Amino acid sequence: MKRFHLICINLLIFFFIFSLIWITTASAASNLGKAPIKSPRKTSVNTIIEPGDPASITTLGGKKNLKLSKRAKERIQKKKEKLIDKIKNVKTKGKKKLFSVAVKSRVLSATTNALENTGTLARITSDTTSNRVLVTYDQPSAEYGRLGPAYGIMLRNLLGHFSSTVDLLPIDHYQTGNLENYDYIFYLGSYYDNQLPTDFLQDVLNTNKTVVWFKYNLWQLAWDPAANFEATYGFAFNSLAGLNVPPTPANPDPGFYDTVLYKNQSFIKYYFYDAAMNNVFADPDVGVTQITDPAKAQRLITIKNSVSEAEIPYVVRSGNFWYIADIPFSYINPRDRYLVFADLLHDILGTNVPEIHKALIRLEDVAAKVTQQSMKKLSNYLSSKEVPFSIAVIPFYRDPLGFYTGGVPEEIHLADATDLLQSLDHALTRGGKILMHGYTHQYDDRLNADSGVSGDDFEFWDIVNQEPVAEDSTAWVLARLDAGLAELQSLGYTPFAWETPHYHASPTAYRAFPQRFDTTYQRAVYYTSDNPNLNPSDPNRDYAVGQFFPYIIHEDYYGQRVLPENLGNIEYPGFGPPESVYTAEDILLNASYALTVRDGFASFFFHPFWLEKNLHVPGLSDFKTVVEGITALGYQWVDASEL
Numbered sequence: 001m002k003r004f005h006l007i008c009i010n011l012l013i014f015f016f017i018f019s020l021i022w023i024t025t026a027s028a029a030s031n032l033g034k035a036p037i038k039s040p041r042k043t044s045v046n047t048i049i050e051p052g053d054p055a056s057i058t059t060l061g062g063k064k065n066l067k068l069s070k071r072a073k074e075r076i077q078k079k080k081e082k083l084i085d086k087i088k089n090v091k092t093k094g095k096k097k098l099f100s101v102a103v104k105s106r107v108l109s110a111t112t113n114a115l116e117n118t119g120t121l122a123r124i125t126s127d128t129t130s131n132r133v134l135v136t137y138d139q140p141s142a143e144y145g146r147l148g149p150a151y152g153i154m155l156r157n158l159l160g161h162f163s164s165t166v167d168l169l170p171i172d173h174y175q176t177g178n179l180e181n182y183d184y185i186f187y188l189g190s191y192y193d194n195q196l197p198t199d200f201l202q203d204v205l206n207t208n209k210t211v212v213w214f215k216y217n218l219w220q221l222a223w224d225p226a227a228n229f230e231a232t233y234g235f236a237f238n239s240l241a242g243l244n245v246p247p248t249p250a251n252p253d254p255g256f257y258d259t260v261l262y263k264n265q266s267f268i269k270y271y272f273y274d275a276a277m278n279n280v281f282a283d284p285d286v287g288v289t290q291i292t293d294p295a296k297a298q299r300l301i302t303i304k305n306s307v308s309e310a311e312i313p314y315v316v317r318s319g320n321f322w323y324i325a326d327i328p329f330s331y332i333n334p335r336d337r338y339l340v341f342a343d344l345l346h347d348i349l350g351t352n353v354p355e356i357h358k359a360l361i362r363l364e365d366v367a368a369k370v371t372q373q374s375m376k377k378l379s380n381y382l383s384s385k386e387v388p389f390s391i392a393v394i395p396f397y398r399d400p401l402g403f404y405t406g407g408v409p410e411e412i413h414l415a416d417a418t419d420l421l422q423s424l425d426h427a428l429t430r431g432g433k434i435l436m437h438g439y440t441h442q443y444d445d446r447l448n449a450d451s452g453v454s455g456d457d458f459e460f461w462d463i464v465n466q467e468p469v470a471e472d473s474t475a476w477v478l479a480r481l482d483a484g485l486a487e488l489q490s491l492g493y494t495p496f497a498w499e500t501p502h503y504h505a506s507p508t509a510y511r512a513f514p515q516r517f518d519t520t521y522q523r524a525v526y527y528t529s530d531n532p533n534l535n536p537s538d539p540n541r542d543y544a545v546g547q548f549f550p551y552i553i554h555e556d557y558y559g560q561r562v563l564p565e566n567l568g569n570i571e572y573p574g575f576g577p578p579e580s581v582y583t584a585e586d587i588l589l590n591a592s593y594a595l596t597v598r599d600g601f602a603s604f605f606f607h608p609f610w611l612e613k614n615l616h617v618p619g620l621s622d623f624k625t626v627v628e629g630i631t632a633l634g635y636q637w638v639d640a641s642e643l
Contacts, residue, residue, distance in 0.1 A: 039193045040219055040240045047242075047280045051150040052526075052545035053332050076268075076335070076589070083592055084585055087632045130163040131183040131349070136200075138191035138216075139170040143539035147190045149528045150543040153557050154329045155186060157526070158342055160553040160562075162349055171196060179203040179211075184349065189216035190327055192285075196220055201227070204321075212322040212348060215287055216240075233318040234296025238288045244307055249275040255307025256284040257325075260314050260337040262301050263596050267340055270331035283330040289313050289323060301340065315344065322348060334548070334566055334590035342550050343597040353599050358643075359591075359635035360603035361627065362390040362499075362521065364569065365437065365455040366424075368397035368417035374611035375423035377620060383430035387627060388639035390521065391427055392437035392499050392605070393420075394454050395487040400445040401452045414487040424493065433641040434493050435521055438501035439484035443469055460505035461525075466534045466544075468506035477512040485516065496641035497521040497563065503546075507532070510558040521563040521640060523548040524556065550600040552643060563640055567591055567604035570626070572617045584622040588629040595633065602635045 135155050137148035148170070156166050169178070171187065176199040179185050185207075187200075194217060201221050204211050222229040222237035230236045244255045252273040260267040271282040289312065291297050296318050303314035303325060314337075316323045324341070332338040346353055363378060382389050397412040399405060414420065424434065442448065442457035449463045450456040460477065462469045481498075488495055498517035500510075507530045513520060525544050532542040553562040567590040571582045591602040604626065610619030631637070 047282060047284065049144060049147065049283045049330050050281070051147055051330055051543055052154060052547050053523075054546065055333070083589055087588065087629050131165075132181065133159055133164050133166045133184045133186070134169060134178065134182040135159070135166060135186045135188070136169045136171045136174060137188040138194040139172065140191050140194055141540060142191070145191060145540065146528045146543050148188060150526075150545045151188045151190055151327055151329045153526045153528070154545060154547055155188065157547060157549070157553055157556045158345060160555045160557075161549075161551050162345070162351065163554075164349075171200065174200045177203065179207045179209055182209060184210045184212070186212045186214070188214045188327055189218065190214075192216050205232075208320055210320045210322070210348065212324065214324045214327045215285070218287060218323060230292055232296075233321055234291065234293030235313075235316050235318060235323075236290045236292050237323075238290055241286050241288050241305075241312070242284045243280070244305070247273045247275075247280060255305055256282075257286045257303045257305045257310075257312065258284070259304040259306050260301060260340055261304060261311075262337075262340045262343075265593060265596055266304075267335060267337040267593070267596075268306075269326075269337060270333065281331075283326065286312070286314075286325040287323070289316050289325070291316070301344070303337075314340075332547070334568065335593045339550055339593060339596050339600070343600070346598060355598045357595060357599070357633075357635045358601050358638045359630050360390070360563065360565070360601060360638065360640050361387065362392055362435075362565065362603075362605040362640070363427075363432075364392050364605040364607050365394065365441070366391050366420065366608065367394035367441070367454050368412035368414075368420050370420055370423055370608055371612065372419050372423050372426070374608040376426055377611055378606075378608055378623065379423075379427040379430045379432060381620075381624065382432075382627070385627060385631075385637075386431075387637045388431045388433070389427075390497075390640045391424065391432050391434050392521075393424070393434050393488070393493075393495070394437050394439075394441045395484040396440045397454045398440045398442055399451075399453045400442075401447070403451040403453050414491060421491070431639075433639065434488070434495050435497040435499055435640075436481075436484050436488065436495040436517075437499045439480040441501040457501075458504055459501040460509040461502075463502075463504065467532075468508065472506050472508050474508055474512045474515075477509045478515060481513070481516045500524065507558070510560065514559045514561070518561060519563060519643075520560045521565065523565055524558070524560070524562065526557055550594055550597040552601075563603070563643060564601045565603045565605060566594060566600075567602055569605045569607065570610065570619075570622055572610070572615075584625040584629070587626050588633070591630050591633055591635070602630045602633065604630075 135152050137152040139145055139148045149168070152168050156168060159166050167182075171194070174197045180203075196217055201224075204221065205227055218237045221227050241257055245251070247254050252275060253271065256271070258269040258271060260269070269282065269284070271280070271284070273280050286303060291299055291313065298317055299313040299315070300317055301313070301315040302311050304311045312325070314325050328337045328341040361382070363375070366375070395414045397410075397417065399410040402408040402410065424432070428434070438459045441454045441459055442452055443459050443462070446452055447464070448457045459480070460469065485495070497519040498513050499520065499522045500513070503523045504525050505513075507527050510524065523546065525546050527544050528542040532544065534544060535541050548566045549562060549564040550566050551564060553560075553564075556562055567587050568582050570584060570587065571580050573581050587604050594600040594602050606623055609615070610617055610623075
């Protein structure tokens with residue numbers, strides 16, 4: 001009997017204590033977000049942030065460099081020299097692989113209206129669905145407010161590499177319980193101190209789904225006493241860090257946390273200081289965190305301040321919760337921390353993909369004026385190395401203003417382009433495959449923006465006025481595609497893919513391309529509106545986001561399947577602005593960085609005209625250097641038409 005009474009008393013005590021815990025927890029939860037939270041000091045001023053790869057939308061062709069700080073140039077030059085020495089050593093020893101990378105570890109297009117007005121989800125679904133993903137982002141009505149949807153689109157594109165359904169949602173449209181409809185939730189904190197819905201904060205605390213939080217506004221959770229954040233997750237959010245001190249003409253590069261350390265590579269964030277305007281072109285802010293309980297939280301990746309040499313966590317994981325100290329979608333380039341995140345997605349999504357590295361090469365802007373000699377040299381060399389290659393063909397050559405013919409207009413249809421036809425036939429017997437690179441690769445009878453000549457100008461975008469061309473419509477775009485296909489097919493050529501001229505088109509055009517081509521082979525520009533307002537003086541302007549990919553995107557934001565081009569192309573001095581120069585060593589350095597992504601490609605393109613003697617450049621020699629250097633890095637050359 002006594003034992004029975006003791007059991008009853010113990011049960012009463014247990015339920016009493018349990019009730020106290022439940023009431024205390026419930027009370028704390030109900031108070032979440034009610035206490036005022038002081039925001040951390042924002043340290044970076046006069047900064048101009050651009051999403052994506054600004055070079056891809058500010059320079060002709062979208063494949064060139066941006067200006068760099070002196071220190072960044074010096075660091076990159078040292079990396080080039082070191083890499084070339086290693087490649088030479090590999091060739092001397094007859095080895096194939098240079099590095100051993102340590103790794104353990106289409107569909108209806110969604111309209112951008114969902115990014116602009118109501119809380120309706122913008123949904124894009126992969127053919128084979130294995131998980132559901134929510135990408136939510138800041139979108140306040142303020143300057144830089146449209147950065148959020150820009151970043152959301154970029155993240156959605158990378159997720160297109162994986163089998164998934166992706167929904168895009170502005171954070172202020174979040175409703176209670178939304179998280180539980182997904183397997184993975186990504187929040188892009190791009191706007192400083194944007195007030196997050198309490199329901200979202202509460203759901204993050206309660207969910208067992210994977211949550212990935214970027215950059216800003218974590219303090220609204222971490223510094224709320226009711227959240228008990230540090231005890232739960234095992235790490236603390238301490239502050240924000242930006243530039244070490246404001247830059248001056250005397251000290252233009254004061255430093256910040258700019259170097260992400262990952263897989264034995266240093267990924268340097270972009271930085272440039274315009275002393276005349278006192279503007280910084282960079283995105284230096286990072287969230288500073290500290291691991292307080294190693295049993296609960298781990299620093300997965302480190303970021304370093306290249307001046308002070310201080311190091312802090314760049315990526316922290318605590319169970320189902322991931323924190324990334326910045327947003328890796330600003331000022332991206334082939335050596336940027338963007339690649340780190342592209343690889344990290346495999347770990348977040350649990351893909352268990354083995355390490356495999358493939359390489360692609362494309363001969364670019366091959367049109368009626370191509371010389372047989374140049375094309376045959378390239379085709380023969382690639383065939384001798386057993387390297388399959390692609391040929392980006394422009395079916396209809398136009399020079400409506402006579403830019404290269406003394407003012408006499410010239411047009412050459414494919415059937416009349418003797419040198420081109422013979423070059424193609426020769427290449428096709430040596431491993432070449434054809435893709436269609438525009439219809440005319442120029443627009444109308446005017447400059448857009450260079451010469452009005454095929455291969456020089458834009459076809460599906462008014463680059464002069466930064467807006468769609470006057471005729472822009474699905475019907476107009478499809479008519480041009482059909483005309484190009486007809487020229488090719490009438491002569492027995494079937495292109496396996498599409499490449500947008502200069503990688504730049506309107507939203508309407510991008511959505512039309514998949515109606516004729518199952519595959520594209522390119523980079524692309526993405527817009528935060530179907531009718532983008534790109535007026536730079538408008539604080540609420542839209543963004544045009546240039547993005548390249550390190551791997552195949554099975555479906556992007558516009559419904560395109562995208563084969564990657566991620567290394568760029570050789571450009572010589574004297575043929576454009578200084579920042580357009582890109583060497584064989586640049587291409588190879590990019591390829592060495594691409595190895596970081598466990599299934600990353602090394603994909604570049606080359607213009608056959610660089611072999612013309614009157615240009616006096618070492619085109620063929622540099623081309624061979626790139627091909628053989630990529631081989632030495634351990635990449636496997638593959639046929640793009642078979643991917």
